[in-house]
Amino acid sequence: MSVAIPSREGLVFLGPSMDSGISADAQNLAKFVFDSITHFKQTTPKENAFASLDEVYTECSVQNWDGYGAQPVKEEAYLEARKILDLLPSNVPLPEVGPEPSGDIGLEWSRSRRSVFVISVSGHNVMTYAGLFGRNEIHGSEYFEDSIPSMILQNLSRLYSYSIDH
Numbered sequence: 001m002s003v004a005i006p007s008r009e010g011l012v013f014l015g016p017s018m019d020s021g022i023s024a025d026a027q028n029l030a031k032f033v034f035d036s037i038t039h040f041k042q043t044t045p046k047e048n049a050f051a052s053l054d055e056v057y058t059e060c061s062v063q064n065w066d067g068y069g070a071q072p073v074k075e076e077a078y079l080e081a082r083k084i085l086d087l088l089p090s091n092v093p094l095p096e097v098g099p100e101p102s103g104d105i106g107l108e109w110s111r112s113r114r115s116v117f118v119i120s121v122s123g124h125n126v127m128t129y130a131g132l133f134g135r136n137e138i139h140g141s142e143y144f145e146d147s148i149p150s151m152i153l154q155n156l157s158r159l160y161s162y163s164i165d166h
Helices: 024-042 045-060 077-085 149-158
Strands: 003-007 009-016 094-099 105-112 117-122 126-133 136-143
Touching: 045 077, 077 105, 077 117, 094 126, 105 126, 105 149, 117 149, 126 149, 136 149
Parallel strands: none
Antiparallel strands: 003 009, 094 105, 105 117, 117 126, 126 136
16 A cells, blocks of 8 residues: 655655654554545445434434534434435435434535525424525425435425436
8 A cells, every 4th residue: 555645845655664754653644544535435425424414413412412402313303314315316416414403304405595405304204395496485294104205306306407316
């Protein structure tokens, strides 16, 4: 394995023997950076979305996580959000994941300030949604169990102006 470290002189390449003029700490840091970059390149966007959801759940599953009295994120909401991420068609961009003060989890797709679609889940097999498409607004709720409701996919298609595979 060879590791390249940026320096003022350009890239310094560290091979298996590692340059003896570089400290052990610098060599360890170079290996850590190389391993991190390699892992990042191998991580899929869906894995990143799952990691983001896991982080939200871990950090916000306690009472008052926001300092303003927020309810803990419910395990049921977390599991439902995981299911939604898993069921999303491959050509749908992945959402930003965020906690809600009610203990629900929000999934947000945003192209601009006036082009946004948000789903909220609480763990009861119901997606509450709201969308802003220029001057047009939409909101409602859809029951779901084993697939993403067509209304949700239609609104995502509307947001991204293309056909979404079912």
